[in-house]
Amino acid sequence: DAMVIQNPRYQVTQFGKPVTLSCSQTLNHNVMYWYQQKSSQAPKLLFHYYDKDFNNEADTPDNFQSRRPNTSFCFLDIRSPGLGDTAMYLCATTSKTGITYNEQFFGPGTRLTVL
């Protein structure tokens, strides 16, 4: 089945130790998103790629970076994680052509704990 896959599902890291989260998709969607979701809060968009075009949200900390080497893969790099970065990180994809919008498909998430 076509799907959105995130690895790892659970990640524990130390304060200040860089971490990379992975997202891959078999849907061939041209838009990929990264969200941060803290406990009992709504998902917060960090950035998204529209094809190769990177779109950063204004309030996303510089500590968060992203790479999209090809259509299928997208990575979230946290250069120096702080305790406040403990959260669930969700990857989502969608297909957008012109002004037509299709719903986002979400991966299962990576639960990151910073100690």
Next chain:
Amino acid sequence: AQSVTQLDSQVPVFEEAPVELRCNYSSSVSVYLFWYVQYPNQGLQLLLKYLSGSTLVKGINGFEAEFNKSQTSFHLRKPSVHISDTAEYFCAVIRRGYQKVTFGIGTKLQVIP
């Protein structure tokens, strides 16, 4: 910019009883509307969506929602809930022609046996 308000943070309901989860939105332009469900430690799954056409939208797992433009609402309903419906539900909106989704803060539905 658009915004979404989910009026209830938690909704307890007995099994087999009906439930309504409320969602109001604000936007100066036309929007698409969605309801997502999130089970513990999982990603979000689309329940239903309103893009255009009939204002009554049917989704998966027996859920439905009605788009009310005059009241700017998109409430989610189910006539008879099951224990397995216990989850968090998010209302979401996107401006037509844009890629950015705005989520509400979520409503935790707790089904009581």
